[in-house]
Amino acid sequence: MFINRINRGQLITGLALSWACIFAFISCQKNEAGTEIPQDKTYTFQRPDNFPPPTYTFENNPVTEEGFKLGRKLFHDPILSRDGSVSCNNCHIQAVAFADAQQHPLSIGVDNRIGKRNAPPLTNLAFMKEFFWDGGVTHLDFTSVNAIEADFELDESLANVVRKLNGKPEYPPLFKEAFGIDSITSPYLLQALSQFMVLMVSSNSKYDKYVRGEAGGQLTARELEGRQIFQLKCGSCHSGELFSDFSYRNNGINSDFTNDLGRALITEQESDNGKFRVPSLRNVARTSPYMHNAKFWTLKEVLDHYDNGVKDSPTLDPLLKNNSKPGIELTEEEKEKIIDFLQTLSDFEFIADSRFFQQD
């Protein structure tokens, strides 16, 4: 009865689909020699086994090779800036885990305008709920709007970027390939940039290999000791596999916040004055200088700050008020061991990953 209702076209389609399914089924299986047929996952987002679930809305913007490559081209193209002088990679350099170069402690935009804060590394963004030092942006797609339009960054309007892209012959075909659209609009520009950024997953440090029990993951006794001290002294804020609880805290860098209110710029609450997002520590040994205002050049200086440089103020984090004086007591030996451990968070595969290289 079912068969009677199928017309010839459906029958042929049905058969074709059946065979397609069979081939798909077979291709997932081992071949006759018993070896796995590798699938090309070069441009597929994969959650590392030791990572939390991603937060990015992949269902709205699945990563494709075309989309990723378009995002990569845009990331490296100064067309996104007002005068064609600055691109994303000016302040987000792969060699330092997509943080800013050391010679730019504060970001430098068009007309050499100096920003207020140190450009954060673009790493593991697919796992984050909020972005920037103050967490004012709550979706990765919208981070690019901020960077493009801020007058001390690319100082260009999103509308004008879209106009320029539509007018540059190489771009419309690339957007067509990636998204099937005939005319470029801003959401696709933002999605392409996000596709490039969500694949910036740094998960192959020595530490990761240790946690996952993989080859190359042997931590030395000192590194293991450093890890223990780190967990005890730093782990309540720099927690989890991304080494941040992504909360906003005042860690005593300043006691006067008139220059940068931090989180309070977003929440408009005095109780958030001087609070900034707890940064992830992945690749931290490569992302100097440190803190929102690039105050410290070395990890040693950072630990010295926690040991004896914390400035008290009404919004200072309660966890820094547990001792007789504000801060976290650390011996010199403890600091050295913590730094040894932090070195194991450097992911040299990530910073050498050729997928992110500028191609054209």
Next chain:
Amino acid sequence: MKKLKNIGWALFAFTTLTLMSCSKDDDNDSNNDNNKKRGTLAVRFDNVVGSEDMQLDSAGHNHYHYTNSNGQTFGLSLFGYYVSKIRLTGPDGAVFEDEMNVSPNPDEVKGYYQVLESETSSQIISLQNIPTGTYDNISFIIGVEEDGVQEGAAGGVLDPANGAWFWNWNAGYIGIAMEGNAPDSPQEFVDWGGGFVTHANTFAIHVGGWKDLPADSNGVQNFVNNIRTIDLDFTSPLKVEEGLNPRLHLKVDALEWMKASNLDFATTYSVHSPGAGKAFADQMNRIFSVDHVHQ
């Protein structure tokens, strides 16, 4: 090989069933009986300033057509708002919920409307596919809620490169905005570069802020959510069914908004944060009313 053949037939049957179930759904959608049960409603948003029709002048213009409750003269250069999540209900249980969707593709953005005084066509929202019935209440949201923002980059009326009102630094959409000229505003002239200026003696009230997070452990509620639901009863019930052309005429009174929020241009002329916008959000329900209906 025989086994493979069986799998083939199983898949064939499965595929066939899938195909058939798809076409069956299509049949239902084009079912004539079903279409008869659906109608339309045109909702018109008529922006006014008290008893006067709203007219806009360019920013920096010195035509002050209106006077607020503080006796200050002013003119308007921009007025508009996002309407979303429209819902109709009736005395007999009829319910219509406007379809909502966020997408980079403008054709797939559903249920979000940017009503602008400067764009006459934006002032009429044509609701489609409403179940036949009698309706006597409309509710909608002014602004774009979390579920709209958190889908990420969006097109159409939500495209920031195409006129969407988007806050970059505190990402989200402005729900309602009013700008104009007022001699009492101490706003100074600012040249922002790139041809973008703020004129002297102007005001800008931008009400945004959608974050609705629980208070922290110290009881501090860190975000101001300025999204408001407007809920209005019709002046008389409207019948919706195929072939009818019912219309609902809403009035949106900018002067009433200023009065209710006690806007004094001398002190309040630049509102661009959720906290500053709260006073205006809190009075939003005062400015929308049902003027009349056409059956």
